[in-house]
Amino acid sequence: MAEIKTIEAPSPRDYKSEVKPVWCPGCGDFSVLGSITTALAELSLAPENVAVISGIGCSSRIPAYTNTYGFHGVHGRALALGTGLKVARPDLTVLVTGGDGDGFSIGGNHFLHACRRNINLTYIVMDNRVYGMTKGQPSPTTEPDWDSALAPGGTGLRPFHPLVIALASGANFVARSFSGDLAGSARMIVAAIEHPGFSFVEILSPCVTFRPDEREWKKMVHTASVEPTDDPSRAARRIMTDDGFNTGILYRGDRRPYEAVHGTGESVDPTALEAEFSL
Amino acid sequence: MSKTETITLIDLLARAYTIEREAEYRYADLADQMEVHNNLELAGLFRKMSVIEGKHATQIKDRAEGQVLPHISPLASHWPGAEPPENIATEDMHYMMTPHHALKLALAGEQQAAIFYEEMSRIAADAPTRAFAEEMAIEEHEHVKMAEDLLAQYPEPEAGWDEDPDPPMLQE
Numbered sequence: 001m002a003e004i005k006t007i008e009a010p011s012p013r014d015y016k017s018e019v020k021p022v023w024c025p026g027c028g029d030f031s032v033l034g035s036i037t038t039a040l041a042e043l044s045l046a047p048e049n050v051a052v053i054s055g056i057g058c059s060s061r062i063p064a065y066t067n068t069y070g071f072h073g074v075h076g077r078a079l080a081l082g083t084g085l086k087v088a089r090p091d092l093t094v095l096v097t098g099g100d101g102d103g104f105s106i107g108g109n110h111f112l113h114a115c116r117r118n119i120n121l122t123y124i125v126m127d128n129r130v131y132g133m134t135k136g137q138p139s140p141t142t143e144p145d146w147d148s149a150l151a152p153g154g155t156g157l158r159p160f161h162p163l164v165i166a167l168a169s170g171a172n173f174v175a176r177s178f179s180g181d182l183a184g185s186a187r188m189i190v191a192a193i194e195h196p197g198f199s200f201v202e203i204l205s206p207c208v209t210f211r212p213d214e215r216e217w218k219k220m221v222h223t224a225s226v227e228p229t230d231d232p233s234r235a236a237r238r239i240m241t242d243d244g245f246n247t248g249i250l251y252r253g254d255r256r257p258y259e260a261v262h263g264t265g266e267s268v269d270p271t272a273l274e275a276e277f278s279l
Numbered sequence: 280m281s282k283t284e285t286i287t288l289i290d291l292l293a294r295a296y297t298i299e300r301e302a303e304y305r306y307a308d309l310a311d312q313m314e315v316h317n318n319l320e321l322a323g324l325f326r327k328m329s330v331i332e333g334k335h336a337t338q339i340k341d342r343a344e345g346q347v348l349p350h351i352s353p354l355a356s357h358w359p360g361a362e363p364p365e366n367i368a369t370e371d372m373h374y375m376m377t378p379h380h381a382l383k384l385a386l387a388g389e390q391q392a393a394i395f396y397e398e399m400s401r402i403a404a405d406a407p408t409r410a411f412a413e414e415m416a417i418e419e420h421e422h423v424k425m426a427e428d429l430l431a432q433y434p435e436p437e438a439g440w441d442e443d444p445d446p447p448m449l450q451e
Contacts, residue, residue, distance in 0.1 A: 008350075026372045030372075038354060182366075183361040
């Protein structure tokens, strides 16, 4: 018989630290923080069994705002840190968080290989299509015609398509959500954590300071009208042809997650290795 | 909500508890946002609302009179919207927002809560449950009236209220 939870069950508040977020009011990252803490409470995970790892950027501040274990790492290297942690401590629930600049520009190569390795962790990217912390430069996901003081006339560059790249690189779970739907994003994070392998969740999260136009996103997002598929070619067609505001679980694969091989258990004499490689 | 669904008093108390506790936390988060951005008038208003909602949660827990209230998740499907009805949206926040904006958001939450309890009254399994739902609906309507009265004291600011000639830089 399932255990009956009472009101003493974990609350999202139990996963928040005492540190007050410094994000701009209206920033979508507040809701994403709420979605993460709500998801952790929903799964009743002990805070000491969870680690939130990030890189650099506004959204990468999240580890400070949670009371799980956390590591605010270096730019673009959140997935490398998260991968190392998960391999060393497979018992932990590892969430890697960050923004589009951190994850898809300087961290782009780590993104490809994290998808390929299919390690059992969840990567949540708060995509606001701009570098907010450094005052509004275009990021890899910025529209080519976004005109700003720092990119007059726009970059003219084709935007990076994270969901397609994730799918092509081997991610086992690919989803898109919107920060304005705190509960929907929380449910998606629950599903991502529960799904084996590398789960990638892109959360459209408006930057109200440098992209005030993104306040309109709440009128543009819409729920995917189709069920998740485990067929990558079908998922690819859907993702390639949608308008970028289609939310839902778009792909749920069944690839076996990577598990580290921990050797034979025989001890190795380092002096023998040194001798083998000596010049 | 299906036409055949009914609700018992203990389940209604549990849902009401989640509504009030979640609202307490949401208002506290908004107070923190305003404090960080030095909008102390709004920080005080949101903090006060958080305290009030917290008291309501405790009162509801006390109403259970020693019975164990089941946990109702904020992600449960019981709510008419995506979240418990008094959870106000965070995406409409602005560091220069005024009491008018805050009261409008709070008003929407109270209105949703009143509708929720009216619906609970309709599906109540018995008379005590219906009485509690009606009591809560009346209380929420009183909150709606309070918010409306306060809004009359804080008229909508003129256009341009959010223009800042010296916008703040994000803390590094």
